[in-house]
Amino acid sequence: MTHILHRFLHKSADERGAALVTILLLVAIMSVGAAVAFERLGFSIKRATAVKTHDQARLYALGGEAMALAAAEQLYRTNAKLLALAGGNKGQVVSYPLDGGQIDGALSDASNCFNINSLVAVQNTVHIADQAAMQRFVRLGAALGLSDFEAEKLAASLTDWLDSDSRPLPSGAEDYDYAALSPAYRAANGLMADISELRLVRGFTPEVRAFLAPYLCVRATAEPIKLNANTLRVSDAPLLVALVGKGLDLEDAQRAIAERPTGGYADNAAFWRHRAFAGLTLDQNIRARVGVKPQAFDAKISVSYHDARVELTSTLALGDDGSADVIARRFGVIY
Template sequence: MSSKQTQARTIPTKQRGVALIAVLMVIAIVVIIAASMTSRLRLQIQRQQNIQQQTQAFWYAMAAEQFSRVLLARTITAEETVNLSQDWAQQGATFPVDNGTIAGEITDLRSCFNINALQNASSENGTAKVEFSPAQQAFQRLLELKLPDLTMPAEYLTARIADWLDEDSLLMTSGSAEQDDYASLAYPYYAANTLMASKSELRVILDLTPADYQALAPYVCVIPDDRSLLINVNTLTEQNAVLLSALIPTLTEDAAIEFINSRPETGFTTLEDVTSSAAFADITLADDVKSMLVFKSEYFNLTATAAYLESGFVLTSVLKKTDNNKIKVLARRFGDHG
């Protein structure tokens, strides 16, 4: 065989090898693309399923809100006191639904300390208010009773919250904080100078630590656009009995707990019923304290927890009973805000 014939057969063999390699590369690329598309498709399907489950859990929570509005409207009338024997106050109920559960807890917002009550009235002469109001004095006593490890004096925190809420930029006390103090921080911001919408806003008060906030949170709340401090003696429990001690300096927390445990099942109806109890035998209530003790409420907080398949949803709603016995939603927050 001649060298020319051998060379002629070798060239097509090399061409076929190159073609085979090219085909294999194309197949490998196609497989990689197909695998990537499959992975993206699975991710998209999972994402869509998560959205659908989360949406369903959201509507379950909204259903709980609607149910709570109906329940409050049916069980609270203008003539009756608001007390813990009523249906709205029953805790621990969980309702099964298709592929999930719904649970809800309603609390009286008059059984906690409304932070907005710390706001100072507008100053007419342009000077800062230096004397604490009855609500501010009660808050300071609450801090002294329940937050012994507070990272600042109770007077300072009371003044700082008051200055956060008031409309001016004047320091209430030397230990307070205002616009310039917040603006000079490493990550600056301004004081709100208006009422709070959520108690989670306390987290931004100057020098208030997470530990301080966690210790304070069970005793406080925020009622949107309301700066009154009213405590419903019929919905207090042993856990927040200290609110009475904060309002009444001569009433110890143990005496307040004893008073709550001796409360009639349907609660008190008049202030005379309260003052005639054994816990108040040697106590004279100041007029401003008398005005803060009530037996009804129009503001409530709903925490609805819904679960659907692998998704969960938490809805917190602030509800208000109007004069025509309708229940209106004042605010909604999604998620657990602590």
């Protein structure tokens, strides 16, 4: 009897020990689960806070864009030469403190560039190569130091990318050329929406893009851009050479810009009267492509807000009445 009781008590102790181990194991599992749950909760809170911070920074950037629109209209309407008088090459730079950060903005004239989309003309919704524009592009490349052959190849490839047909121009590139690449793709056969698309066009290597980028831009239409005589920089002289063509060398173009009157040119007729153009017979269409008012502005806005940073670049187009509209918007680094 004693032996049976001993076995019973011993068995009960074993069961109690097993139950204790089981409880301890459950507590450990629950503790780990709770730790993981709290960690996930903390991560979710941080993520939600970061998203909210980024959204607020983005809204501040859009607010900066709205201020840039108002500033662009003010510059156009009150004093068309304000950029030239106020160091227009650097543009208008402003900074505003925020509760938790700062917003910085720069507004500069974006009129002085070669519109890539102007390489084609629109006829009944069809884009066809504009030979005169192609020649202007070739002259631009030559003024920058490219050989005529290289500039012609770039102009042809770029025009083929934009025109509506699939027939390659001499030295150009169409679907067949891009289909042989890996990965393969097709020519757009339409206007560019952003200058970053240049990376897809044959011949526009990173080196070529970096070389030409300061002189190129993309607008929503195929219309050539009217240069602003009052904000042209000496380094922009190749754009003037490309426009005028034969008879104007780079040195004369630089002189016309460098010798701009202190108060700027009153009108384009005053600009064309500069001695650099003496003896040149200029078509009225060429003369009309230089003005003394900005046609577009670039607004570069940077927002630092707590741990978020937002970069916004907007292109603002100006109508004949001075009204400004956003025609392109690109958000940059956000981290």
